[in-house]
Amino acid sequence: MAKKKTLKIAFIGGGGIAGHHAGLFSKYDDVEIIGMSDVAPASRKHWAEAYDIPTYSDYRKMLRELKPPLVDVCTPNFLHYKPAMDAMQAGSHVFVEKPMAMNARECKAMVARSKKLRRKLVVGFQHRFEARVQFLKEAIAAGRFGKIMFTRVSYYRRRGIPNWGVFGRKELQGGGGLIDVGVHALEQAWYAIGRPKPVAVSGNAWTFIGDDPKKARDIKCMWPGWDTKTYNVDDLAVGQIRFADNSILALEVSFAMHNQEEGFNYKIHGEKAGATLDPIKIYTDDYGHMVDVTPAYLPEIDIWDVKMRGVIDHVLNGGPNLAPAEDGLMVQQMLDGIYQSAKVGKEVRVS
Numbered sequence: 001m002a003k004k005k006t007l008k009i010a011f012i013g014g015g016g017i018a019g020h021h022a023g024l025f026s027k028y029d030d031v032e033i034i035g036m037s038d039v040a041p042a043s044r045k046h047w048a049e050a051y052d053i054p055t056y057s058d059y060r061k062m063l064r065e066l067k068p069p070l071v072d073v074c075t076p077n078f079l080h081y082k083p084a085m086d087a088m089q090a091g092s093h094v095f096v097e098k099p100m101a102m103n104a105r106e107c108k109a110m111v112a113r114s115k116k117l118r119r120k121l122v123v124g125f126q127h128r129f130e131a132r133v134q135f136l137k138e139a140i141a142a143g144r145f146g147k148i149m150f151t152r153v154s155y156y157r158r159r160g161i162p163n164w165g166v167f168g169r170k171e172l173q174g175g176g177g178l179i180d181v182g183v184h185a186l187e188q189a190w191y192a193i194g195r196p197k198p199v200a201v202s203g204n205a206w207t208f209i210g211d212d213p214k215k216a217r218d219i220k221c222m223w224p225g226w227d228t229k230t231y232n233v234d235d236l237a238v239g240q241i242r243f244a245d246n247s248i249l250a251l252e253v254s255f256a257m258h259n260q261e262e263g264f265n266y267k268i269h270g271e272k273a274g275a276t277l278d279p280i281k282i283y284t285d286d287y288g289h290m291v292d293v294t295p296a297y298l299p300e301i302d303i304w305d306v307k308m309r310g311v312i313d314h315v316l317n318g319g320p321n322l323a324p325a326e327d328g329l330m331v332q333q334m335l336d337g338i339y340q341s342a343k344v345g346k347e348v349r350v351s
């Protein structure tokens with residue numbers, strides 16, 4: 001009997017999300033985790049014991065010794081670009097967690113290298129696989145909405161500044177709520193409306209809670225006591241993105257602000273129909289009436305299973321890339337545009 005094809009995977013970064021990935025990969029019989037690298041000794045010890053694999057403090061040594069067919073990059077944002085570039089150079093395909101990198105310049109170089117060296121490059125977006133998102137995407141692609149004019153996307157946390165990791169440090173993360181969680185809301189809404197090309201962005205970003213020691217100490221919240229001394233990222237960021245077809249997407253994201261709503265949502269306004277993600281509904285006209293269309297059934301989709309299985313099937317079996325690097329780049333161009341516009345105080349072009 002022919003031996004089953006397996007995909008050998010090595011990790012760079014062995015923290016929270018890597019542990020989650022590894023647990024999911026371990027469920028598939030066509031995957032083998034062959035190594036990991038982390039600068040933290042405790043993390044290496046844990047992985048060596050849990051998976052009985054060699055661990056490395058220097059990922060370049062791991063790339064040289066193991067020559068992994070797929071490298072899963074799960075380091076903080078400032079360490080997506082270099083490990084991904086080095087892994088592609090060393091001959092590996094790459095799966096990189098979101099956001100794809102610190103900025104669009106890095107993403108462009110990653111896309112270029114993947115094309116030049118014919119390496120597969122997948123970004124760790126998963127919310128696009130949700131049943132509600134697929135429902136809206138299919139209805140929009142089928143022309144149910146006519147021309148999309150305006151989309152309003154939000155991801156609000158009232159007081160949700162992570163009190164672990166490096167999420168409050170711009171130099172290590174590239175930004176705050178916008179790049180960390182706004183990326184999720186933006187990528188799935190943009191995917192649902194058909195991935196239009198961004199051409200110009202205007203926006204602003206503010207820090208007014210995260211750097212206040214009294215708020216971190218005295219206001220009760222789920223993650224109190226974050227490091228206010230090093231906090232230099234956006235609590236609230238807003239932006240307006242103009243696409244090549246002249247439609248507009250407005251984005252509002254907060255790690256912290258004084259607001260009633262929590263979580264993410266979006267509204268889509270087309271010439272023939274509109275929609276909300278939550279509640280999942282299409283608003284349109286039919287039979288001489290204004291009608292609301294609610295799907296009677298949406299399948300239970302395990303978005304993490306689709307994400308991980310998608311990577312394996314793309315790399316091992318030549319299946320489609322469900323979250324291509326080109327998407328990561330365009331999403332990052334929009335995020336960059338908001339940060340850049342906030343800095344210069346005017347609209348910026350996307351190039």
Ligand SMILES: NC(=O)c1ccc[n+]([C@@H]2O[C@H](COP(=O)([O-])OP(=O)(O)OC[C@H]3O[C@@H](n4cnc5c(N)ncnc54)[C@H](O)[C@@H]3O)[C@@H](O)[C@H]2O)c1
Pocket residue numbers: 012013014015016017018037038039040043057059074075076077079097098099124125126165166180
């Ligand atoms: N898709 C999602 O829903 C999702 C969820 C959580 C995190 N993420 C992304 O995953 C990435 C990691 O986040 P996390 O929550 O796992 O962070 P984390 O802090 O738990 O883990 C990061 C790990 O990288 C290690 N590391 C740092 N420098 C290194 C180096 N030079 N070489 C090797 N390892 C190094 C750290 O020691 C740590 O163990 C971030 O980019 C984050 O945005 C995505």
